[in-house]
Amino acid sequence: MLHIDNLHVSVADKPIIKGLTLDLPAGEVHAIMGPNGAGKSTLSYTLAGRAGYEVTGGAATLDGEDLLAMDPAARAARGVFLSFQYPLEIPGVPALTFVRTALNAQRKARGEAEIGAPEFLKRARATAAALKMDFEMLRRGLNVGFSGGEKKRMEIFQMALLEPRLLILDETDSGLDIDALRIVSEGVNALRSEGRSMLVITHYQRLLDYIRPDRVHVLAAGRIVASGGPELALELEREGYDKYASAA
Amino acid sequence: MTGLRDALLSRDETRLPGRRDEDWRWTDLRGTLRPLPAVSDAVQPLAAFDEPEGVQVRRFAAPVTAGTFDASLSVAAGETLWLLDRVDAGAGAYARDLALDITLGEGATLHRLVLAADSADAVSVTRAMVSLAPGATFHQTVLATGGKRQRIETAVAHPGAGARARLDGAYLLADGRHSDQTTILDHQGPGGTSEQLIRGVAADQARGVFQGRITVAVGADGTDARLKHNALLLSDRAEIDAKPELEIYADDVACAHGNTVGTLDAEVLFYAMSRGIPEVEARLMLVEAFVGEIVERIGPAPLQDAARAFVADQLEALRR
Amino acid sequence: MAADQDTVETVAALAGEKYAHGFVTDIEQEFSERGLNTDVIRFISAKKDEPQWLLDWRLAAYERWLALDEPDWARVHYPKIDYQDLYYYAAPKQKDGPQSLDDVDPELLATYAKLGIPLKEQAFLAGVQGSPRYAVDAVFDSVSVVTTFKAELAKAGVIFCPLSEAVRDYPELVRQYLGSVVPVSDNYFACLNSAVFSEGSFVYVPPGVRCPMELSTYFRINALNTGQFERTLIIADKGSYVSYLEGCTAPMRDENQLHAAVVELVALDDAEIKYSTVQNWYPGDAEGKGGIYNFVTKRADCRGVRSKVSWTQVETGSAITWKYPSCILRGEGSSGEFYSIAITNGRQQADTGTKMIHLGANTRSRIIAKGISAGHSSSTYRGLVSVHPKATGARNFTQCDSLLIGKTCAAHTVPYVEARNAHAQLEHEATTTRLSEEQLFYVMSRGLSQEEAVQLLVNGFVREVLQELPMEFAVEAQKLVAVSLEGSVG
Numbered sequence A: 001m002l003h004i005d006n007l008h009v010s011v012a013d014k015p016i017i018k019g020l021t022l023d024l025p026a027g028e029v030h031a032i033m034g035p036n037g038a039g040k041s042t043l044s045y046t047l048a049g050r051a052g053y054e055v056t057g058g059a060a061t062l063d064g065e066d067l068l069a070m071d072p073a074a075r076a077a078r079g080v081f082l083s084f085q086y087p088l089e090i091p092g093v094p095a096l097t098f099v100r101t102a103l104n105a106q107r108k109a110r111g112e113a114e115i116g117a118p119e120f121l122k123r124a125r126a127t128a129a130a131l132k133m134d135f136e137m138l139r140r141g142l143n144v145g146f147s148g149g150e151k152k153r154m155e156i157f158q159m160a161l162l163e164p165r166l167l168i169l170d171e172t173d174s175g176l177d178i179d180a181l182r183i184v185s186e187g188v189n190a191l192r193s194e195g196r197s198m199l200v201i202t203h204y205q206r207l208l209d210y211i212r213p214d215r216v217h218v219l220a221a222g223r224i225v226a227s228g229g230p231e232l233a234l235e236l237e238r239e240g241y242d243k244y245a246s247a248a
Numbered sequence B: 001m002t003g004l005r006d007a008l009l010s011r012d013e014t015r016l017p018g019r020r021d022e023d024w025r026w027t028d029l030r031g032t033l034r035p036l037p038a039v040s041d042a043v044q045p046l047a048a049f050d051e052p053e054g055v056q057v058r059r060f061a062a063p064v065t066a067g068t069f070d071a072s073l074s075v076a077a078g079e080t081l082w083l084l085d086r087v088d089a090g091a092g093a094y095a096r097d098l099a100l101d102i103t104l105g106e107g108a109t110l111h112r113l114v115l116a117a118d119s120a121d122a123v124s125v126t127r128a129m130v131s132l133a134p135g136a137t138f139h140q141t142v143l144a145t146g147g148k149r150q151r152i153e154t155a156v157a158h159p160g161a162g163a164r165a166r167l168d169g170a171y172l173l174a175d176g177r178h179s180d181q182t183t184i185l186d187h188q189g190p191g192g193t194s195e196q197l198i199r200g201v202a203a204d205q206a207r208g209v210f211q212g213r214i215t216v217a218v219g220a221d222g223t224d225a226r227l228k229h230n231a232l233l234l235s236d237r238a239e240i241d242a243k244p245e246l247e248i249y250a251d252d253v254a255c256a257h258g259n260t261v262g263t264l265d266a267e268v269l270f271y272a273m274s275r276g277i278p279e280v281e282a283r284l285m286l287v288e289a290f291v292g293e294i295v296e297r298i299g300p301a302p303l304q305d306a307a308r309a310f311v312a313d314q315l316e317a318l319r320r
Numbered sequence C: 001m002a003a004d005q006d007t008v009e010t011v012a013a014l015a016g017e018k019y020a021h022g023f024v025t026d027i028e029q030e031f032s033e034r035g036l037n038t039d040v041i042r043f044i045s046a047k048k049d050e051p052q053w054l055l056d057w058r059l060a061a062y063e064r065w066l067a068l069d070e071p072d073w074a075r076v077h078y079p080k081i082d083y084q085d086l087y088y089y090a091a092p093k094q095k096d097g098p099q100s101l102d103d104v105d106p107e108l109l110a111t112y113a114k115l116g117i118p119l120k121e122q123a124f125l126a127g128v129q130g131s132p133r134y135a136v137d138a139v140f141d142s143v144s145v146v147t148t149f150k151a152e153l154a155k156a157g158v159i160f161c162p163l164s165e166a167v168r169d170y171p172e173l174v175r176q177y178l179g180s181v182v183p184v185s186d187n188y189f190a191c192l193n194s195a196v197f198s199e200g201s202f203v204y205v206p207p208g209v210r211c212p213m214e215l216s217t218y219f220r221i222n223a224l225n226t227g228q229f230e231r232t233l234i235i236a237d238k239g240s241y242v243s244y245l246e247g248c249t250a251p252m253r254d255e256n257q258l259h260a261a262v263v264e265l266v267a268l269d270d271a272e273i274k275y276s277t278v279q280n281w282y283p284g285d286a287e288g289k290g291g292i293y294n295f296v297t298k299r300a301d302c303r304g305v306r307s308k309v310s311w312t313q314v315e316t317g318s319a320i321t322w323k324y325p326s327c328i329l330r331g332e333g334s335s336g337e338f339y340s341i342a343i344t345n346g347r348q349q350a351d352t353g354t355k356m357i358h359l360g361a362n363t364r365s366r367i368i369a370k371g372i373s374a375g376h377s378s379s380t381y382r383g384l385v386s387v388h389p390k391a392t393g394a395r396n397f398t399q400c401d402s403l404l405i406g407k408t409c410a411a412h413t414v415p416y417v418e419a420r421n422a423h424a425q426l427e428h429e430a431t432t433t434r435l436s437e438e439q440l441f442y443v444m445s446r447g448l449s450q451e452e453a454v455q456l457l458v459n460g461f462v463r464e465v466l467q468e469l470p471m472e473f474a475v476e477a478q479k480l481v482a483v484s485l486e487g488s489v490g
């Protein structure tokens, strides 16, 4: 599904990602762990197409298509979804309006029919209920006045409705209380399927207890310095990143 | 006194307000309106317009060449009126000076919506002189789409004494249009409140102007007056000019104004696009939300609906 | 808590009388003939031994000035000035150009001692405890009396001298920069200054040099019916830094006196200039009699990339203040700051603020203005922030706060914003309030007298600006703020 080959990315002329290679087959869940400032968010922003993240070398393809050549909206229409580490507030645009606009824009781009308001509302209600979200909250400006945890839940809410194929979760677990972590993880697990891949960025093993990864990668100083099975996350939890400081 | 009306009636171009006049520095009529068009009573036919229910509607037709118009309105003590003033567009280059007197009796309430549609070549000045009695409530929302030179001026004589004034407004400008919203809120007695929120968007080569003067006279203690103007520039060739002003002669007051000019937040734009919303749509959505807050503040539903429809039409113009 | 009538009257009565620098120095002085004409300009030029080009420059300015109208847009009112009734040059009679302090008239030395201005370098060199170390150019009416630490500054390559001396010793520098920031006919008062300017300071800091000490100029008006027209020019070459402070006082007189100065700052690549003013000209008495008309043009040209100019002003004096220290942000990434406290009391009028002209990309500006009005005074903040089409990424933040004490004063805020770039961000906030009753009560409940409580709160109100002053002067300025408002209760 996703192939990243020797990717180099600079932000404000500063190289952050320095030769990153990663292969994420369809249907698999990979976790990315790594010290603060390693470049994890930079990788996710680059994959989503944020301006200012300048690709200076390498490639990233989604099902063989050059991801890096597309604008963010086109990537989303192809199924890329980034759950932001710090979701933004959009005053004046109710969450429901926002998601419906996004969903129909994506469908339009894919040549699919729009989803009408009643059908959308039905789906939204069901999703909100599954994520234990107050439906009335969805009528307020997107994320405005939401707590950190509520914002993260809103990301998963959007994800569930947009049904992307490549899910990038950037520290979706941080800021969640214990119950929320379970609910959000269940939401994510519900989306696991054959044709869907996930990149789960996290600092904590805890999340991986819920969302069992197929593989775990260590990202340090802009590169993948180690890869392994789920046991690698346990090892990191015990021993930290010291070992990889030199490898980087 | 310089003014469009004086110039039109006296046939004297030098009486046109221009850049050197402090209150017209960004709305230069002198440089624009030469030669002076002939004044006549002939007006252009009115376009179809669905009048909302429960609302008093006044329509001001565009002159064919140039014209001056007056109207006055009063709301009797204790009564409530919903008013829609539609400054109609017409076609071509015309000059219009519209002077409106509005009086609110004691405890009266007026919700006024001004829809200022002018043609792209119009020079149009709309002036409202509003006088409030004690305990009166005046809520106004001005929505403007600009002209060659468009000025919408509201002067409120505020007696304090429990009267309340809210002057909101929004301008949505595309192409080479210009629009100027000017407010003068004169707190003349103790115990008055006023609030103003103006939002503006200028795209292409458009120019948005906002001037808001709050004066608090000697003795007008306990005045609480607030004003905010926020504008978005959507193009490097567009321009926003603003002058929020405080003129305070009483010490027991709380007055504040704020002004921001910026552009759509790039991060928010990216966030929306990362969800699959194309850039043009994302921009319009954010502009709509920005101006939408003004529309949502309109109390009476029929007025709010009329305002929303007006804004929606103009957003289509911005899409181009 | 609105001020009660008693306290308001007390404040009014205090205005003027509190002025500590109102004495006159009795010294023999030399004047130009009264009034203004080309002969007077030639006289001034000859007095300064000026080259022909400068005389021509002055005469051209005079021609332009005759054609200009006095500005009337500021919110200040004063009777028409009779420009033919003034003296444009006054200087203490002395052997020309004192070479050292020993040559300076003892009467003048006594004057500066009384004003608390240190003119003796030795005192600092000997390391007298607690005494600040900064260089002073002392200007008395139309001439510089003495400039201290010149030798030590010269060692660092810094030129600090009276402008007339710079015309003689560094003509190329002066010719290159004089009038390059404030053009001759920029405005009525600047044009007048260009014709008749008499003294001021000149500073040049060479590339890469951090000026080893604070520089300061102390302006004293002494002579009767005399205008002071100083002109200051500061050039910070690439990568240099200088901090400069000016102070001003004048005698208490019933006549108004005109002070029309021009200050030009030039900052080249990566250079930084910090310019501070403690303006304490005589404000006039409680009825508005006398006091200085302070009509000043100050402008900085941030010509170089990443250059920076910061204006800090504490304006407590003058009958009328008309002054807008500005920054032209030309260099890419250059930045300008304006920190201001303007206090008016009695019948004082102040119309002051700044202009930040963003021309270059990624330019930044910050404006913090605090106005306090008491008595029958009026204080206006007037400012312009303009962003030109090429100033992509420009940012401005402006905060203007006014505090009113009493029912007979006025406070105005008149900001102008002109934005012509879609990638700029401008933010302006302004408030007008009085001292909060709750705060006063809270502070007094902790044992402070009403007066102390007011002082504490006022100090809090202006603190953000005071912090920007060089340390030596911050304390002084704080005292000045207190004195200017003594007896006032909000």
Ligand SMILES: Nc1ncnc2c1ncn2[C@@H]1O[C@H](COP(=O)(O)OP(=O)(O)OP(=O)(O)O)[C@@H](O)[C@H]1O
Residues within 6 Å of the ligand: A011, A012, A014, A016, A034, A035, A036, A037, A038, A039, A040, A041, A042, A043, A085
């Ligand atoms: N706009 C920017 N300008 C300069 N440096 C930047 C910018 N954005 C990110 N960086 C730097 O890039 C590096 C990687 O940042 P990134 O956010 O990708 O780290 P991260 O691995 O997600 O860290 P964390 O675990 O704290 O979220 C950091 O050193 C950061 O300071």
Ligand SMILES: [Mg+2]
Residues within 6 Å of the ligand: A040, A041, A042, A085, A170, A171
């Ligand atoms: Mg991160």
